Amino acid sequence: xxxxxxxxxxxxxxxxxxxxxxxxxxxxxxxxxxxxxxxxxxxxxxxxxxxxxxxxxxxxxxxxxxxxxxxxxxxxxxxxxxxxxxxxxxxxxxxxxxxxxxxxxxxxxxxxxxxxxxxxxxxxxxxxxxxxxxxxxxxxxxxxxxxxxxxxxxxxxxxxxxxxxxxxxxxxxxxxxxxxxxxxxxxxxxxxxxxxxxxxxxxxxxxxxxxxxxxxxxxxxxxxxxxxxxxxxxxxxxxxxxxxxxxxxxxxxxxxxx
Numbered sequence: 001x002x003x004x005x006x007x008x009x010x011x012x013x014x015x016x017x018x019x020x021x022x023x024x025x026x027x028x029x030x031x032x033x034x035x036x037x038x039x040x041x042x043x044x045x046x047x048x049x050x051x052x053x054x055x056x057x058x059x060x061x062x063x064x065x066x067x068x069x070x071x072x073x074x075x076x077x078x079x080x081x082x083x084x085x086x087x088x089x090x091x092x093x094x095x096x097x098x099x100x101x102x103x104x105x106x107x108x109x110x111x112x113x114x115x116x117x118x119x120x121x122x123x124x125x126x127x128x129x130x131x132x133x134x135x136x137x138x139x140x141x142x143x144x145x146x147x148x149x150x151x152x153x154x155x156x157x158x159x160x161x162x163x164x165x166x167x168x169x170x171x172x173x174x175x176x177x178x179x180x181x182x183x184x185x186x187x188x189x190x191x192x193x194x195x196x197x198x199x200x201x202x203x204x205x206x207x208x209x210x211x212x213x214x215x216x217x218x219x220x221x222x223x224x225x226x227x228x229x230x231x232x233x234x235x236x237x238x239x240x241x242x243x244x245x246x247x248x249x250x251x252x253x254x255x256x257x258x
Contacts, residue, residue: 003030006037011048011198012191013041016055023058026109027067028074031083038090048198048257050094051190052117053101054110062108062131076137084109084141088116092213095206097197101190102168102177107131112143115150118209120177121193122168123186128176130160149216150176201239202257 005016015037017024024030041050054060067073074082091098091113100117107129114120114128122128130147132139139147139160148156151174159166168180181189197205207230214226234240239255246253 001029002033003027004033004037006040008041008044008047010195011046012051012194013037013044013047013049014051014053014194015041016053017060018055019064020056022064023061023105024054024056024110025061025064026083027064028079028083031079031087035086035090038087038094042090042094042096045257048096048202049194050096050098051101051194052091052098052113053187053190054103056104058104058110059100059102059106059114059126060110061105062110065135080140084113087113088142091116092209095209096202097205097209099190099194099197101187102126102128103186105129108139109141112139112141112146115146115176116142119193121179121181121190122171122177123183124168124180125183126168126180128166128168128171129163131163133161133163145216147176150174199255201237201243201253201255203237203239204234207234 003018005018007014007016015034017030017034019025019027019030038050041047063079068076068079097119098117100114100120102114102120102122103126104123105127106114106122108131111128111130130139130143138144143160147159150156151159155174158164166174166176168177171177172180211223211226211230215223218226238258242255243253
C-alpha cells in the first residue's frame with residue numbers, strides 16, 4: 001500500500017498524501033513514498049511543475065506520534081535523517097518549481113515541509129502550527145531555517161515557542177505564504193498556477209531556484225558572481241532563444257524547459 005499518490009498530466013505532477021483518516025500524519029512508509037514520488041517527478045522530463053497537497057481535511061498533521069513513541073519504531077534521529085531531511089532536501093534541490101497546496105491544517109513537520117516549497121498557497125480554512133513546543137521538541141524539517149527568513153526572527157520565535165495556530169490569511173499578511181484562495185475554488189486555482197508554471201521557461205526557473213538557495217548564505221559579492229554564472233548559462237538555453245524570438249515576432253513563446 002502506498003500512502004502517497006502521484007498523478008501527472010499536462011506537465012504537472014500532483015503528489016497527494018493519503019493517510020486521510022490520520023490527517024496525513026507521517027509514518028515511515030509515507031515519508032519513503034513521498035521521497036519516491038519526488039524522485040519520479042524529478043526524473044520525468046514531461047513533468048515541468050510539481051504540486052504537493054493532502055487528502056481530506058488536512059495537508060499534514062506532521063509526525064504520527066504513535067510511531068515516534070513506539071519502542072520498536074524509528075527513533076527521532078532516524079525520523080529526521082531518513083524521513084524529513086531527505087524530503088526537504090529533495091524539494092530544494094529539484095530544479096523544477098514546486099507548489100505546496102495547503103488544503104487544511106499543516107502542523108509540525110507538515111508545516112515546515114510546506115514552507116520549504118518554492119510557492120506556498122493555502123485554502124481559507126487552512127492553518128499553520130509550529131506544534132513542536134507542545135510536546136517538548138524543537139521545530140525540525142528545516143523550520144528553524146526557513147521560517148525566520150520568511151517572517152523575521154521575532155515572529156518565528158513567538159510562533160515556535162507559543163505553538164499558536166496561524167490562519168491562512170494571517171500567514172499571507174506575514175509573508176509566510178504567497179496566496180490564499182476560497183475553499184470551493186482552491187484546487188482549481190492551484191491547477192491554474194501549476195499549469196502556468198509548466199508552460200514557462202522552466203530551465204530558467206530552475207536556475208532561479210538555485211540562485212535563491214545560494215542567496216540564503218552568500219555574501220552580496222558572491223551572489224553577484226553567481227548571478228553572472230547562472231545568467232550566462234540561461235542565455236545559452238533554447239528557452240531564452242525562443243523567448244526573445246517570440247518577443248520580437250510578437251507571438252506567444254513555446255518553451256521546452258531546455
